[in-house]
Amino acid sequence: MGKIFVPDAQTFPAQAEVVIIGGGVLGAATAFYASKAGLDAVVLEMRDSLASLTTAASEECFRAQFSEPENVAMMKASIAVFENFAEVIGIPGYDISLHQQGYLFYTSDPEAPEKLRAQVAHQRSIGLDDVEFWTGDEVRHHFPWASPQVTAATWRAKDGWLSAHELTYGFAKGSQARFLLRTRATDILVDAQGVAGVETNRGTIATRTVVIAAGPFSGQVAQWAGAELPLTILRRQKCIIAPHPAIPQDAPMTIDLSTGALWRPEVGGAALGWSNALPEEPSEPIENVPTDWTFPALVLEEVMKLAPFWEKVAADLKREHVFLSAGQYTMTPDHKPILGPYPDVPGLFLNVGYSGHGVMASPEGSRYVVAMITGEMRPEDNPFCFERFARGEVCISAEKMVL
Numbered sequence: 001m002g003k004i005f006v007p008d009a010q011t012f013p014a015q016a017e018v019v020i021i022g023g024g025v026l027g028a029a030t031a032f033y034a035s036k037a038g039l040d041a042v043v044l045e046m047r048d049s050l051a052s053l054t055t056a057a058s059e060e061c062f063r064a065q066f067s068e069p070e071n072v073a074m075m076k077a078s079i080a081v082f083e084n085f086a087e088v089i090g091i092p093g094y095d096i097s098l099h100q101q102g103y104l105f106y107t108s109d110p111e112a113p114e115k116l117r118a119q120v121a122h123q124r125s126i127g128l129d130d131v132e133f134w135t136g137d138e139v140r141h142h143f144p145w146a147s148p149q150v151t152a153a154t155w156r157a158k159d160g161w162l163s164a165h166e167l168t169y170g171f172a173k174g175s176q177a178r179f180l181l182r183t184r185a186t187d188i189l190v191d192a193q194g195v196a197g198v199e200t201n202r203g204t205i206a207t208r209t210v211v212i213a214a215g216p217f218s219g220q221v222a223q224w225a226g227a228e229l230p231l232t233i234l235r236r237q238k239c240i241i242a243p244h245p246a247i248p249q250d251a252p253m254t255i256d257l258s259t260g261a262l263w264r265p266e267v268g269g270a271a272l273g274w275s276n277a278l279p280e281e282p283s284e285p286i287e288n289v290p291t292d293w294t295f296p297a298l299v300l301e302e303v304m305k306l307a308p309f310w311e312k313v314a315a316d317l318k319r320e321h322v323f324l325s326a327g328q329y330t331m332t333p334d335h336k337p338i339l340g341p342y343p344d345v346p347g348l349f350l351n352v353g354y355s356g357h358g359v360m361a362s363p364e365g366s367r368y369v370v371a372m373i374t375g376e377m378r379p380e381d382n383p384f385c386f387e388r389f390a391r392g393e394v395c396i397s398a399e400k401m402v403l
């Protein structure tokens with residue numbers, strides 16, 4: 001069982017086979033797969049608990065509805081882990097609050113039926129055989145709350161959401177790793193062979209393998225070892241609405257394809273989000289991400305266009321029914337993560353840049369990283385390698401920015 005603790009002089013490790021910087025969902029998943037591979041892993045988390053930064057801000061959703069084969073494969077494998085999580089981590093009965101209530105991408109665009117039929121045909125051709133095209137009437141048949149304006153949708157029943165907190169702690173508890181809380185990495189030591197250790201506020205850990213999983217701080221951490229990563233940091237907000245009888249609790253994750261505004265049920269109420277609500281400039285990574293109280297009004301106004309019951313909810317809302325939080329996306333130019341070795345520094349590995357999909361891809365992305373550490377996966381077989389940027393293989397905005 002993984003040990004999660006604040007170390008003292010006696011328990012602080014002098015060395016480890018792998019040091020993972022960051023105790024969010026990706027650091028914990030990396031530690032789990034490293035332990036499974038027989039590696040002695042130590043995770044450094046500067047905060048008081050795991051999963052307390054970006055992972056805590058997440059909408060916690062997952063989907064396999066992507067359009068590129070490597071993304072579809074990664075998400076299908078990750079969802080299979082979620083579906084069998086207790087067994088995977090070896091803790092009978094462990095519960096991650098898995099809700100497979102589906103993902104509905106719908107729209108009022110009159111040209112959508114043709115476009116979405118073609119998209120679904122493409123997705124099926126790359127292995128997503130359970131994605132469906134729905135007409136507007138089919139959407140309303142399944143979900144009577146949908147507006148008469150809805151013209152078409154894509155649907156996958158096995159998409160959904162979970163508890164990102166329980167997922168992170170499950171990976172940690174199911175591992176054999178040590179998780180050092182309130183332990184801040186301050187430098188990565190490099191010698192002629194490559195990575196040589198990690199300096200922290202509590203002392204130095206000697207290691208030949210470091211994995212950077214520091215969320216929005218990953219770019220800054222990589223610079224300590226001389227690595228420049230193409231990461232951009234963007235604020236994203238989430239709004240939780242307290243329980244209201246008009247919010248259908250059997251609804252799926254529901255996304256307006258034209259705008260990206262989204263909502264899903266959450267314990268009697270709902271979680272809402274919208275990447276395009278406000279213009280966001282790239283920023284520095286920070287721990288306390290400010291919220292903006294214009295956000296709830298903007299997102300409510302948007303979601304009520306295709307789901308009119310939101311008008312009733314909005315009319316009844318009081319300030320104390322709305323809970324706002326914010327975190328930061330760590331974006332790459334093609335919106336896909338950077339996984340595996342950093343080519344110029346032997347022993348330096350990356351598990352970063354998930355561009356808003358780090359919870360859903362955490363199992364398979366982290367498994368890839370560990371498979372490259374152990375040599376089980378060849379870096380040239382890795383579609384998420386760092387070198388794709390140097391080779392100019394990046395096509396911008398390959399996948400939609402919605403969750």
Ligand SMILES: Cc1cc2nc3c(=O)[nH]c(=O)nc-3n(C[C@H](O)[C@H](O)[C@H](O)COP(=O)(O)OP(=O)(O)OC[C@H]3O[C@@H](n4cnc5c(N)ncnc54)[C@H](O)[C@@H]3O)c2cc1C
Binds near residue numbers: 357
């Ligand atoms: C509003 C919002 C909604 C989102 N919704 C979804 C969603 O529905 N589905 C989805 O898949 N993804 C979603 N995401 C993205 C997802 O939350 C992230 O991709 C994921 O949490 C990244 O995990 P992480 O472990 O890399 O980052 P984090 O959770 O940020 O963890 C990194 C950790 O590293 C620690 N750290 C940093 N520097 C150091 C250091 N020097 N020393 C020690 N520790 C350090 C930090 O304290 C932090 O705990 C959303 C994000 C936001 C902001």
